[in-house]
Amino acid sequence: MVKKLDNSNILDLHGVKHEDVERLVENFVLLNNKPLEIITGNSDRMERIVVNKLCELNVGWDNWSPGRIKIL
Secondary structure, eight states: OOEEGGGSSEEEOTTOOHHHHHHHHHHHHHHSOSSEEEEOTTOHHHHHHHHHHHHHTTOOEEEEETTEEEEO
16 A cells, blocks of 8 residues: 655555555656655665665655655
């Protein structure tokens, strides 16, 4: 289940299958205004998939806290 929380530009990836993450992240980043936040939770694999996609898209990001990635 993907949740975009309260129209606040936060994408919560809890419960999302790993194979769906790249597409969801790409759409979220390209269709929304920055700053954005992606919640990856405690999954290292999920975080790696998100970071790799952001690098592929040449999008600046920072890991402000565990399980959360900020897109500036």
